[in-house]
Amino acid sequence: MAPETQAASVSAAASKSRAWEALTPPLAEWILDAVSSMGFKRYNDSNLPALGHFQKNVLIWRMFSMTPVQASTIPQFMKNKDVVVEAVTGSGKTLAYLIPVLEKLLRLEEQIKRHHVGAIILSPTRELATQIYGVLQSLLAFHGPSAAAMVLLEDRDSTGTKEVSPPSSSPKVVAQLLVGGDTSTSQDLGSFLKHSPSLLVATPGRLLELLSSPHVKCPQSSFEILVLDEADRLLDLGFREDLQKILGRLPKQRRTGLFSASVSEAVGEIVRVGLRNPVKIAVKVKGIDGGQDRRTPFSLQMSYLVTPASHKFPAVSKILSALEPSPNKTIIFLSTCAAVDYFQHVLPSILPSWNGQSFTLLPLHGKHPAKARIKNLAAFTNSSTPSILLTTDVAARGLDIPQTDLVIQVDPPSDPKVFLHRCGRSGRAGRKGLSVVFLQPGREEDYISFLEVRKTPITPLTTPKLDVTDEDARAATKATRQIVLFDRALNDKAKRGFVSWVRSYSKHQASSIFRISDLDWEDLGNAWGLLKLPKMPELKKWEGDKSLGVNIDWNAYAYKDKKREEVRKRAIAEKNEISTSADTAPPPLEKKQLKRAWSYKLEARDEREMRRNKKRTKRDWEKWEKMSPAEREKQRELERMIDEVKARRAEEDKFGTFEGFDD
């Protein structure tokens, strides 16, 4: 049932106290210990000094025990209600569902049977699921029997013992993380059978694979709670099929909780999750001095900068050097994986230095191998020097990375509801943050009022004050091109990245604001440091200078990788040979000549081989003759590779390569 029609609306203000101890039903002692160890202590309201609206809010936020969303949600979810919870980014929604889930599982009258699941928490990305699992583990560390089971499992895992029997009969929660990538489905299933977890934290794909096993059971008698974190994303088209199948494998009689900073965006879809008389909890932020409610935290300054494409990266550089103090962690959002793959190489030539050192730049996108994703995110999270995460929408939602002071959206997201999630990686839990989105002059400026209507107001960036000149832009283009000229592989990346960027631009959901026909191609080409604009359908009718005024000898422009360069040179040589032989080729065969005997065809093939061999240069031929059969086979393999590369290039030149979006 849709919550808009039937739900009771609970306001944060309605809850009397935000002390963890004051909740009814009361929380278990070990949970109180756990939250207190996290530093979320009670603050006496009367002690609040006389402060301005903003400072007071930040202080209240930091010092109070429960956040408003926790105070409103925990009692409802514990009281067996389905909930639909919308609260701003960084407002503590994770604990708002983890605490009721744990309380529920630990207060069951009967222990959950082996290989039966009691609760599932679903998240759209691996990174977020891993983070939720981390918070869960730090809570369970305070629950004696669960902590003991955890330690025992880890010990047994390391000694490789096959069967694990529970350490005691006291109720406990054993959790398993299911995100794919690093482990195979059979490894995950093996682990499930061995440890028999009652709580799964998962991404949809891997969860579905596990639930497809007859050994994994979610019967009515055991299954209690399903939580969809970033629910509106999980209800999106991309997850629809998996989610439907997952729901089909879970009992209908269960508690369900939907959580997101933008869950109301999925109103039409919520009905599919089968909620029963859900309570809608919406924690909004009051506008300053009683102004309009907003959907973003008050500790987050949300700004925009109108700037041509070629000024964007110089502006990034100026923001980084002008901010006082220098941001610890910065997240830069680009629209596609291929754009990240390219800019991770060229951006260091544009970025400023910090205390004589360069910023640590870490790329992260959904097409990186799982190990690289884990490694780069950990490096960013744990970095003690100023660092930048260059990423796509894979990092837009849920990630809670301490000391992220700055978010820059070089391009606005294709999906408008992602906008506030991207901004919300900063300014979390009352900490001050700055988010800046770049808009190109012209129609893109309509995005400002578009966001206003969506209760996500943005204001012009005035602090730091920036002065980005055409000269800065030209210098950035020059620096980028110099890097690209160093290695032809970067030109390939630039081409792929640019084509993918154009495709993503053409897929903006706010299509009346972001229009391909409004793009300034020359300025864009310069912004990317391209050596020429790629051949692509979008540019067919464009009559400008596709060479962007760059003159280079394309034949001499080499790959830094020697093997790759060798392949390229061979491809050129072969192309030249083919065109020479085509000039002197005999007239085409008559039809009847084509219908020759099989033996003749064999002869002809041998002859062709001979001719091809003859065509090799003298040195190649001598080399060929000295080769062993195995070496010749290797050589043929190399030639096949050359053919493949040639064919692929021809395809790319025709269409460009589009790697798609990820999240």
Ligand SMILES: Nc1ncnc2c1ncn2[C@@H]1O[C@H](COP(=O)(O)OP(=O)(O)OP(=O)(O)O)[C@@H](O)[C@H]1O
């Ligand atoms: N009661 C509390 N008091 C102070 N800080 C808290 C409290 N509860 C949680 N936090 C902290 O707030 C931060 C944000 O919490 P969390 O990640 O749960 O936010 P969220 O609402 O899920 O955000 P998003 O919508 O971006 O996913 C975390 O660092 C968390 O430790």
